[in-house]
Amino acid sequence: MSNSFKGLKYALTLGSDPQNFLGKWWIPSLLRRLPKGSRRKWALRVLSLSPHYFFGDDPGERTLDENLEVRFRDGSRSRKKICDLVLRPVLREGDTVLDYGCGPGFLAVAAARSVKKLYACDISVGALACAEIINPAPNLEYLRADDNGLKAVPDGGIDAAYSFAVIQHLTDETFERVLANCSRKVKPGGKLVLHIQLSDEVWKTEDEWKADTSVKGKLKFRYGLHCFGRTAEHHRELVEKHGFTDVKIEPLDPEVAKELNGTQAEAMLFATRALGG
Numbered sequence: 001m002s003n004s005f006k007g008l009k010y011a012l013t014l015g016s017d018p019q020n021f022l023g024k025w026w027i028p029s030l031l032r033r034l035p036k037g038s039r040r041k042w043a044l045r046v047l048s049l050s051p052h053y054f055f056g057d058d059p060g061e062r063t064l065d066e067n068l069e070v071r072f073r074d075g076s077r078s079r080k081k082i083c084d085l086v087l088r089p090v091l092r093e094g095d096t097v098l099d100y101g102c103g104p105g106f107l108a109v110a111a112a113r114s115v116k117k118l119y120a121c122d123i124s125v126g127a128l129a130c131a132e133i134i135n136p137a138p139n140l141e142y143l144r145a146d147d148n149g150l151k152a153v154p155d156g157g158i159d160a161a162y163s164f165a166v167i168q169h170l171t172d173e174t175f176e177r178v179l180a181n182c183s184r185k186v187k188p189g190g191k192l193v194l195h196i197q198l199s200d201e202v203w204k205t206e207d208e209w210k211a212d213t214s215v216k217g218k219l220k221f222r223y224g225l226h227c228f229g230r231t232a233e234h235h236r237e238l239v240e241k242h243g244f245t246d247v248k249i250e251p252l253d254p255e256v257a258k259e260l261n262g263t264q265a266e267a268m269l270f271a272t273r274a275l276g277g
């Protein structure tokens with residue numbers, strides 16, 4: 001497929017906020033109007049329109065829909081493994097949990113199996129509509145990650161908040177907004193678990209991305225097709241500024257790195273909501 005056709009496809013689905021893939025109103029509206037029996041097929045097709053989710057690969061011998069079912073199974077298996085390795089040791093059965101930037105909900109549905117209640121939020125209305133169809137669970141609620149959507153999550157009512165494959169796409173300003181929301185929702189003594197990207201010689205910093213004035217650089221910056229490297233110290237500073245303490249940054253488990261197609265520079269940040277903050 002030519003790059004300009006791909007570009008046109010993404011443009012038709014982008015929401016107004018930065019990095020908002022599948023953010024257009026017509027996506028949830030279309031999925032709601034479809035007969036129940038064909039919603040899953042169309043949700044998977046919609047997800048294949050976005051580079052953040054099922055990036056359109058060559059289906060080879062398979063039909064498009066057969067290939068999307070394979071991608072669905074890969075996504076479920078991979079996020080379940082990440083859940084087992086990283087989240088299960090942190091989560092407890094009676095916990096109420098927040099997934100920040102849940103995308104199509106693979107990790108959320110896996111984590112929901114081991115806790116009492118899971119809220120999963122994202123800025124993309126299309127990703128949320130697809131998640132509700134392909135990854136539902138009785139104790140799982142999908143929400144818009146804005147002030148209105150997050151009203152459903154009780155302030156100080158969350159035992160643990162986590163975020164995977166999100167923070168590295170956010171500017172410092174947006175990262176701080178996410179941290180402020182987590183700080184408001186997570187109860188004192190509750191946990192924060194973030195998958196992050198440390199800076200190395202490969203990953204440009206936010207300032208370096210901003211200095212790239214080429215059309216390609218600007219588009220990648222606007223639509224989150226980039227990763228920002230941040231130093232461990234910078235992550236620590238931002239997280240502590242928003243009321244978290246006992247910050248630990250650990251290298252990614254090699255098994256998890258494999259699932260995420262991870263790089264040497266990826267890491268996990270664990271922190272605790274300060275008791276008095």
Ligand SMILES: C[S@@+](CC[C@H](N)C(=O)[O-])C[C@H]1O[C@@H](n2cnc3c(N)ncnc32)[C@H](O)[C@@H]1O
Nearest residue numbers: 019052101102103122123124127145164165166
């Ligand atoms: C690469 S996907 C990761 C999805 C999921 N966490 C996973 O690991 O499978 C990144 C997600 O972050 C979401 N996102 C980007 N900026 C966000 C923000 N400010 N608040 C909430 N979600 C955001 C995107 O819409 C997208 O669904």
